[in-house]
Amino acid sequence: MIKVIKPGIYTTIQDLGRFGFSHIGVPVSGAMDTNAFKLANAILQNEENAAVIEITFGNCEFEFSKSTYICITGADFSATLNGITVSLNSKIYTEKGSTLTFGKRIFGARTYLAISGGIEIATVLKSKSFYKGITKQTHIKKGDTLPIKSNVKRKTISNAKVKFDYSLYDKTDIECFQGPEFSLLSIKQQQELLTKIFTISSNNSRMGYILNEPLINNIPSMLSSGVLPGTVQLTPSGKLIILMRDCQVTGGYPRVLQLTDEVINIIAQKVTGEEVRFKIKMPLC
Template sequence: MIKVISPGISTTIQDAGRFGFAHFGVPTSGAMDLRSYQLANAILNNKLNAAVLEITYGNAKFEFLADHEICISGANFTPQINYKEITVNKRIFVSKGDQLTFGNRIYGLRVYLAVKGGIRSEVKLNSRSMYKGITEESILSKEEIISTSTINQKLENTYAKFKIDEGHFTSSIIECFRGPEFNLLTKEQQEKLNTITFSISPKNSRMGYMLTEKVENNLPSILSSGVLPGTVQLTPSGELIILMRDCQVTGGYPRILQLTEEAINRLAQKMTGEKINFKL
């Protein structure tokens, strides 16, 4: 078990997502950066859909109430066990009573804390991913106790670790392809999408990222149509919204671009003010 001493700005339980319920208006949810999430589970030889903790902006603190084997992947906020720095993307043994804290940011936005065997929380609609209205809680709270699988014997630490692809966290390139309404844009508007460097506005969350720079919009609204994580909508004011894992399943704004799966993962590690460039 794990005790939440401080959840930081936002800590949630996430797995690979909730699928097959879009016709009821249920978002997929799941880890924002599926690449880092799956890496943490793979290093522990967990099932790739095992639930983990997703910690946004670091600044959280946990106490292990039993021996555990853990892996931290995704963003690097200089994690420490009992105030001694530990390595990310590596299998690490922690003992009962050990405390995990996060310090200065080196790169990224979202940290994934995986434990051997996975987090054991309530399953709703075939997923443990937290989402308001589906699960009892949408974020973890101070003093909360998280159920986990336990290990019966101490395992030897390994010196092997996974070398990260720094471009996943530092590159501004966001690969995408044309959305259903892309061809309704003028050539000038299409070229702008390929040439403008966009900034992530403060209006960003698990539901979507709004961009600061605008693209002139003279398109009419469309009939409410299906949208997915990674859909880029063009609002009447010219603002672009990139839908993320907790997004709605339908929308009435023109869908001008669709991000690749890897681009969604990369964007999930971007903070307010960071720059991105669409690559069609």
């Protein structure tokens, strides 16, 4: 078991998500940064979809009642094990009774704590990912105990550490595709959309990131249409919304751009005030 001593700002259990249920209005959910998620499981030789703990902005603490191995990837929140600093992207032996603490943010927005064998909670609609109305919990709370499969009896020595290109988290120019309603924008609006630098607003979450700078919107109202993570919507007020992993499955705002999964990973590690600029890769077919 892992006991939650401090739950942090917003800490959840996530796997790769809940696919095949959009027809009944169920979002995909899953890890916001799938690159970091997959890396953590790969380092521990877990199954690719093993559930992990997704920690937003740190400030949490866990106690281990079993000896196991862990791996921390993604954002750097100054993690310490029994008061000793631990490295990102490495396999770390954790003795029974150990305390893992996440503190000051160095970079990024979300870190991933994987445990050997994964987190053993109930699967709902083929996924362990938390989501309101689907799972019993929306986030981890103080005093929760999280069951784990691993019970390592003997420590093995490993100094291996995987290199990761963290410059991606600072990337401003992000590649995207034209959305279904991109052609309804005037040439001037298209040029502005693709040259302007936008900043992440304080209104950002697992559902979506609203950008601060407006874009004139004179597109007529439209019927609700399908959306998915990475869809960039243009609201009547001219604000852009980048839909993220917990987004709804339909929306009535023009879909002017579509981001790739790789770009969603980058956006997921950005915080309020950081910048993005859209670059069209090629039109969608």
